[in-house]
Amino acid sequence: MSSTVIFQIQSFLILALIYLGVYHRKNRALHVKIMSSAIIWDLLLILQIEFTRSAILKASKVMTNPMLLKIHLFFSIGSVVLYVLMVLTGRKILAGEKGVQKKHKTLGWTTLVFRTMTVITSFWAAWPQATA
Numbered sequence: 001m002s003s004t005v006i007f008q009i010q011s012f013l014i015l016a017l018i019y020l021g022v023y024h025r026k027n028r029a030l031h032v033k034i035m036s037s038a039i040i041w042d043l044l045l046i047l048q049i050e051f052t053r054s055a056i057l058k059a060s061k062v063m064t065n066p067m068l069l070k071i072h073l074f075f076s077i078g079s080v081v082l083y084v085l086m087v088l089t090g091r092k093i094l095a096g097e098k099g100v101q102k103k104h105k106t107l108g109w110t111t112l113v114f115r116t117m118t119v120i121t122s123f124w125a126a127w128p129q130a131t132a
Ligand code: HEM
Pocket: 018, 022, 025, 026, 027, 028, 031, 032, 035, 036, 083, 086, 087, 089, 090, 091, 093, 094, 101, 102, 104, 105, 107, 108, 109, 111, 112
């Protein structure tokens, strides 16, 4: 099995974990556990990709359409930025701060869209021949 396939399977499992965490959004303890695990796993996945093949550099070489890579990077970098905001707002809710819940909710659904788009667009970056 190629490293690309292993990365994509992990990426899909992380997304499934995030959907499970959103499903359990009313169960605080479980929600926090699932989301924290998913975020840590996702960061570890980025490190794996970076250390095995220096993803961004290689992808920009093999991509037939650099626009597709840019769209993929927009969603994947956006997801990581959103993770930071999710942890910050989530911790504030846990600390009992008022008025953050709405922000966490809006950002949460945005994160879900961004992370889903990351998986969809990763097929462009990983399998450039399919777009040719
Ligand atoms: C990808 C990451 C995450 C997503 C997509 C996400 C999404 C959501 C959503 C949609 C809700 C429901 C809001 C509502 O209906 O009012 C929620 C609630 C909540 N989230 Fe997250 N979340 C994420 C990460 C986190 C993290 C890392 C923490 C803690 C550090 C956290 C703590 C909470 C808490 C405390 C609630 C309130 C639960 C309740 O209603 O009692 N979330 N989250």
